[in-house]
Amino acid sequence: MILLVPANPLRPRRPDEHFAAEVDAARDAGLDVAVVDHDALTRADELERAVASVSGNGAAVYRGWMLRAEQYAAFAEVLTGRGVMLRTGSEQYRQAHELPGWYSDLATVTPRSVWTTGADQADFDRARGELGAGPAVLRDYTKSMKHYWHEAAFIPELDDRKAAWEVANRFLQLREDDFVGGFVLRRFESFTSAEVRTWWVNGVCVLIGSHPDTPDDSPPTTVDLAPVTPLIAALGLPFVTVDLALRTDGVWRVVELGDGQVSDRPTSIEARAFIAALLGKPH
Template sequence: MAPLILFCSDPLNPRRADPHFADDVRAAREAGLRTALLDHDALLAGDAEGAVRGVPRGAGAAWYRGWMVPSGRYAELAGALAARGVTLLTPPESYRRAHELPGWYAAFASVTPASAWLPAEPGRAPGAPELAALAAPLGAGPGIVKDFVKSRKHEWHEACHVPDLADTDRLASVVARFVELQDSFLAGGVVLRAFERFTDAGEARVWWVDGRPVLVTAHPDRPGLRPAPALDAVAPLVAALGCRFVTTDLAEREDGVWRVVEAGDGQVSDLPRDAGAGPLFRALALAHTAPPGETAHR
């Protein structure tokens, strides 16, 4: 039996999928996948049981495909689905590993900017002494502030870029503003990343299923640019990560070296419009045949 794809429902019409994922739904059905809807708003509100009320009981193996979900809420989703006889093919521990930087960083450390992080609660920015200690291993020079999942690059100067990580006052100011703007959406804590300069060719988003690159798209922020990255150095690192459905965003550094800018769980990574999702969903249709705990590349 083909796996189920769980899409987010439209908040204005719960009987249909969120319009943002209309192309995905079409591609999934064309690939022979079954589809069902869940209530993303209810899930974020802590009502996992209510969120999956419309998912058929006993539906078996499933992939989620929708808006981002905090790791804790994803675990609740997995539990609510299991109670209905539905098993997510990405278990909670794998979702967290791919979705949050502290989970994937070790696997990609050789091909991604140097990073350091510490836990933080929403509304509580770390103090200057903590930030100075955190930044020290990264050395002087520019850096980026983000949380375990996202940055605020559209507020580049006030809440993202730090001209010199050794300037503790400026660092603390940027971190404080970042935490303020993230508010309750702060994910996990604060991350500092060394700044690297990339070419203006854009980023490529590579979609991996069971260790194979099945689709390369542009990054949704710059859909008109789709470079062709070299993947030889990245492929064994994706395999080492051990997650079945992931994405990597790659950019070419000014010295010509391809770098992983970000990694993520493929279930919640965005596809650019008109990306041609057929290869991705055909790969997901086949991936469920791998034995539990294994991936097809091993």
């Protein structure tokens, strides 16, 4: 197994500091490690340069910054030409990385959602009508702007056309060129816990920890995974994260599913335990 991580922008032969602990743990576990140029991965004419430091052959896992699904597909293709196969295929990456890819399979355990294709206001209004009156949370296919909650994420009343579009327009301003796919409107649900990030390898939960946004909030001692486990397993995805929160009625709900390669590890999960879990080896 090869672990691929972004290079340090200032010292391109070395891993980015954000992933240094995981690199050390991977090497201690006997994995090969190679760096890739993340910025070059986002440019179609620089893909070969982006992976120039990758040698050897066999299966690989990427641990790095988010890539658009089409960028990941190009990344996978150029690696295949060098004899390296990403364990997560490009279609699997898109399915996990973009909400429309996983929503229907998890619809019973996550807030009701509708989405658009693109950022047209008329399509946004259609989605508003489809979801129906009441509060909602806005995002695109891959990300919300929850740190701008009242101006670019939370819509108090979808029937208020003007106010809802003001939130959507602000979201577009903040996301700029990073806007992916279209608007996603999710029915607002009230939660009583911080989000818990769970890590899954081949449909099996291997780690439960805090969410990176709230690393000091320890997860509850009991997280009921029974309703979601068969659904996650049925997705057939090799490496994903599932963020959950406890609703006010005591039911655990899926807030987000993401590709594990580009999901941040909270500081409360030790790197050696993380790499061991990724490899399916108890730490």
